[in-house]
Amino acid sequence: MSEALLDVHDxxxxxxxxxxxxxxxxxIAPGEKLALVGESGSGKTVSALSLLRLVVNAEVSGQxxxxxxxxxxxxxxxxxxxxxxxxxxxxxxxxxxxNPLYTVGNQIGEVLQxxxxxTPRQARAGAVELLASTxxxxxxxxxxxxxxxxxxxxxxxxxxxxALASRPKLLIADEPTTALDVSLxxxxxxxxxxxxxxxxxxxxxxxxxxxxxxxVADRVAVMEKGHLVEQGTVAEVxxxxxxxxxxxxxxxxxxxxxxxxxxxxxxxxxxxxxxxxYPVPMPxxxxxxxxxxxxxxxxxxxxxxxxxxLGVIGESGSGKSTLALAALGLLPFEGRLEVxxxxxxxxxxxxxxxxxxxxxxxVFQDPFSSLSPRLTVEQIxxxxxxxHRPDLPADQRRxxxxxxxxxxxxxxxxxxxADWLQRYPHEFxxxxxxxxxxxxxLIVEPQLLVxxxxxxxxxxxVQKQVLSLLQRLQRDRGLSYxxxxxxVGVIRAMAHEVIVMxxxxxxxxxxxxxxxxxxxxxxTRLLVQAAA
Amino acid sequence: MATASLSPSRRxxxxxxxxxxxxxxxxxxxxxxxxxxxxxxxxxxxxLVVRYEGQTYFPIVRDYPETVFGGxxxxxxxxxxxxIRKQITQGDNWALYAPNPYGSQTINYFAEKPNPSGPSRANxxxxxxxxxxxxxxxxxxxxxxxxxxxxxxAIGVVLGIVTGAIQGFFGGKTxxxxxxxxEIWGSMPELYLLIIFSAVFAPSVGLLLILLSLFxxxxxxxxxxxxxxxxxxxxxxxxxxxxxxSNAQIIWRHILPNSLTPVxxxxxxxxxxxxxxxxxxxxxxxxxxxxxxxxxxxxSQGKNSIDAWWISLSTFGVLVLTLLLLTFMGxxxxxxxxxxxxxx
Numbered sequence: 110m111s112e113a114l115l116d117v118h119d120x121x122x123x124x125x126x127x128x129x130x131x132x133x134x135x136x137i138a139p140g141e142k143l144a145l146v147g148e149s150g151s152g153k154t155v156s157a158l159s160l161l162r163l164v165v166n167a168e169v170s171g172q173x174x175x176x177x178x179x180x181x182x183x184x185x186x187x188x189x190x191x192x193x194x195x196x197x198x199x200x201x202x203x204x205x206x207x208n209p210l211y212t213v214g215n216q217i218g219e220v221l222q223x224x225x226x227x228t229p230r231q232a233r234a235g236a237v238e239l240l241a242s243t244x245x246x247x248x249x250x251x252x253x254x255x256x257x258x259x260x261x262x263x264x265x266x267x268x269x270x271x272a273l274a275s276r277p278k279l280l281i282a283d284e285p286t287t288a289l290d291v292s293l294x295x296x297x298x299x300x301x302x303x304x305x306x307x308x309x310x311x312x313x314x315x316x317x318x319x320x321x322x323x324x325v326a327d328r329v330a331v332m333e334k335g336h337l338v339e340q341g342t343v344a345e346v347x348x349x350x351x352x353x354x355x356x357x358x359x360x361x362x363x364x365x366x367x368x369x370x371x372x373x374x375x376x377x378x379x380x381x382x383x384x385x386x387y388p389v390p391m392p393x394x395x396x397x398x399x400x401x402x403x404x405x406x407x408x409x410x411x412x413x414x415x416x417x418x419l420g421v422i423g424e425s426g427s428g429k430s431t432l433a434l435a436a437l438g439l440l441p442f443e444g445r446l447e448v449x450x451x452x453x454x455x456x457x458x459x460x461x462x463x464x465x466x467x468x469x470x471x472v473f474q475d476p477f478s479s480l481s482p483r484l485t486v487e488q489i490x491x492x493x494x495x496x497h498r499p500d501l502p503a504d505q506r507r508x509x510x511x512x513x514x515x516x517x518x519x520x521x522x523x524x525x526x527a528d529w530l531q532r533y534p535h536e537f538x539x540x541x542x543x544x545x546x547x548x549x550x551l552i553v554e555p556q557l558l559v560x561x562x563x564x565x566x567x568x569x570x571v572q573k574q575v576l577s578l579l580q581r582l583q584r585d586r587g588l589s590y591x592x593x594x595x596x597v598g599v600i601r602a603m604a605h606e607v608i609v610m611x612x613x614x615x616x617x618x619x620x621x622x623x624x625x626x627x628x629x630x631x632x633t634r635l636l637v638q639a640a641a
Numbered sequence: 642m643a644t645a646s647l648s649p650s651r652r653x654x655x656x657x658x659x660x661x662x663x664x665x666x667x668x669x670x671x672x673x674x675x676x677x678x679x680x681x682x683x684x685x686x687x688x689l690v691v692r693y694e695g696q697t698y699f700p701i702v703r704d705y706p707e708t709v710f711g712g713x714x715x716x717x718x719x720x721x722x723x724x725i726r727k728q729i730t731q732g733d734n735w736a737l738y739a740p741n742p743y744g745s746q747t748i749n750y751f752a753e754k755p756n757p758s759g760p761s762r763a764n765x766x767x768x769x770x771x772x773x774x775x776x777x778x779x780x781x782x783x784x785x786x787x788x789x790x791x792x793x794x795a796i797g798v799v800l801g802i803v804t805g806a807i808q809g810f811f812g813g814k815t816x817x818x819x820x821x822x823x824e825i826w827g828s829m830p831e832l833y834l835l836i837i838f839s840a841v842f843a844p845s846v847g848l849l850l851i852l853l854s855l856f857x858x859x860x861x862x863x864x865x866x867x868x869x870x871x872x873x874x875x876x877x878x879x880x881x882x883x884x885x886x887s888n889a890q891i892i893w894r895h896i897l898p899n900s901l902t903p904v905x906x907x908x909x910x911x912x913x914x915x916x917x918x919x920x921x922x923x924x925x926x927x928x929x930x931x932x933x934x935x936x937x938x939x940x941s942q943g944k945n946s947i948d949a950w951w952i953s954l955s956t957f958g959v960l961v962l963t964l965l966l967l968t969f970m971g972x973x974x975x976x977x978x979x980x981x982x983x984x985x
């Protein structure tokens with residue numbers, strides 16, 4: 110392909126002698142949309158960003174021809190001319206990619222002055238125009254806004270405006286929608302596609318999100334562990350994947366394998382008129398004297414069926430995680446909340462708090478912050494036993510921990526589990542850590558497990574494994590789940606009942622499959638559509 | 642698959658060991674401190690053992706009158722007196738002197754040259770203006786400085802962790818009240834208070850330790866507070882809470898071990914700051930009572946008799962060496978505990 114805009118040949122990247130990208134080849138034609146797909150650690154981001162030498166301490170070799178020049182052999186000075194000029198980058202997290210000390214207009218204007226040689230007055234006008242083209246309402250006003258004054262979607266639009274300021278030939282978008290709520294993702298993608306068509310840019314899209322690739326890209330390149338295992342047009346790869354890894358990725362949509370709970374069983378958890386509010390500082394000098402309050406959950410009624418799963422779906426800020434913390438008795442709330450036949454306040458009053466805690470356990474989202482880095486596996490998983498069964502001798506406690514490690518699929522048989530007991534969390538992958546967190550919760554044999562986004566931080570293939578583990582545990586142990594998630598796919602695979610939350614209120618409820626197939630509320634419809 | 646897994650602190654220690662400069666600084670510093678703990682054996686005006694007319698004496702632990710060794714007086718024997726020295730070393734008698742036969746306050750009344758005298762065979766590092774051996778004073782002065790610094794650091798660390806933990810863990814109004822208290826307390830003029838107190842009370846090492854400790858915990862407490870504030874809202878702490886652990890268990894098992902990085906990193910730097918503080922106070926005459934061996938007092942002597950270059954030079958050398966060792970250790974520790982360095 111001689112007319113290629115960017116032609117990458119035998120790109121290798123290493124960190125301190127450790128190779129992470131093992132010689133990949135790809136090319137992008139002018140105006141083409143190429144998606145680079147892979148799981149975390151596959152080297153997709155490193156490959157793309159090392160083209161512009163944006164990765165610290167990376168040893169890069171190979172060839173990357175852009176308009177006849179090899180990017181990898183340019184001097185730092187020449188490369189600076191290319192960055193943000195011929196090639197622009199959009200990052201995943203717009204909050205950290207924008208400088209919080211300057212207004213958006215300032216930052217866009219800076220690019221215009223630097224790359225297009227405009228005067229400050231022209232640059233400001235140009236910034237307004239760019240912001241308008243990305244669909245931000247009232248661009249004349251927003252141009253003077255600081256990043257924190259914009260919403261997440263607006264920030265990402267401002268980032269795009271900034272990237273477009275230099276009229277690049279190639280736009281590298283590194284997970285441009287991952288940090289955004291589902292309902293915004295579609296809009297941002299549409300915007301990117303529109304602008305790409307208008308400006309005739311090429312787009313290198315780095316993502317792990319397969320539906321997104323199908324919707325946006327022309328061609329796709331699949332990466333696994335630093336190798337490019339397959340590339341081709343989107344239709345080809347999705348219809349006839351040739352490599353085993355691609356097939357595994359495509360088949361990673363979680364499957365529903367849950368037993369129906371008994372229809373007459375009493376609910377494990379029941380809430381009526383549940384209200385949770387936080388004190389927040391009031392603006393101005395009023396805040397000196399009294400605190401305002403923000404209501405995160407407004408009067409929720411819900412029930413978790415025994416042996417079943419209540420899914421709670423909503424976007425960030427909808428109050429779903431607050432609901433989880435209230436269910437765990439970790440937040441003060443108003444209204445009626447009963448877990449396993451007892452309210453938190455009554456348990457506290459009757460000194461039965463510890464007993465109640467044993468019945469409700471939790472698994473959090475981030476497998477890295479949910480395990481203390483300074484405790485061994487035995488200490489982490491065995492902690493519940495030392496609190497709730499202090500009479501148990503140490504060797505029996507160890508036996509139970511080892512048995513549970515086998516049950517959550519961390520080891521093949523309990524004998525091998527003994528080897529793992531003295532290890533520390535840093536040696537485990539994200540999926541393994543999530544299994545550890547599940548084991549920690551299960552050791553006290555709870556009735557209700559609160560799952561707060563249990564798989565959102567995991568890769569798709571690992572996500573599927575963890576979900577099927579949770580399904581198996583529910584069938585074997587008759588567990589009930591309160592499942593908090595933003596992911597429609599997870600609800601579809603796991604939930605019996607579902608409630609949809611928006612801005613602290615429940616907007617729709619019902620049997621999970623009914624709600625997902627025939628959503629009534631427009632917001633639910635939006636969520637379901639965005640996930641399709 | 643390796644069966645042994647390294648704990649985070651063990652991995653940090655391995656990283657520390659790989660920094661050769663820091664590691665050997667630690668080794669040398671420990672050797673010096675341990676040696677200084679045995680200062681009485683290394684530098685003493687009394688012999689360790691005396692064999693006199695068929696009997697064995699241990700002057701290092703007991704006082705013997707001069708008459709025991711054939712002297713005229715009932716006063717404790719002065720073993721630097723050439724007469725006594727002759728008595729206990731002639732014939733079958735023998736005496737084992739310390740390598741440096743002077744104590745920290747020993748005045749050699751039998752010196753050949755006027756005080757202060759430069760380095761010689763009798764006094765390897767020379768003497769000060771009162772005729773006391775400089776090497777002996779340096780050894781004892783180093784010991785006082787290091788022990789003082791260790792005590793001050795230990796007290797400061799304990800106070801800093803406790804106050805920081807209370808503020809960070811409970812947050813809210815407790816935190817607010819404590820922070821305002823620290824602001825008021827921190828704006829007290831520390832030096833003037835020290836001057837006033839040293840005028841009111843008889844100066845002593847204990848009093849100094851108390852006064853410096855009163856102000857020494859605040860910096861550390863802020864770091865511990867910040868770590869606690871960060872760690873208490875992490876998921877593993879929430880999970881522990883949901884498990885039903887008490888506040889004390891959560892602090893002790895979960896938050897504290899993960900909040901000690903700044904404490905450990907600052908240890909050597911706090912030590913060197915404590916040594917410097919003691920030295921400067923002694924230099925100003927506000928520090929330890931007269932008669933206590935002290936590097937600061939030696940420095941002020943060196944300033945007063947500028948011609949006696951051996952006083953200021955050797956004291957300066959000891960100080961620089963100590964502070965340098967501590968700084969190297971601190972640098973290595975900081976690298977070893979840097980969360981961005983993962984590899985072993």
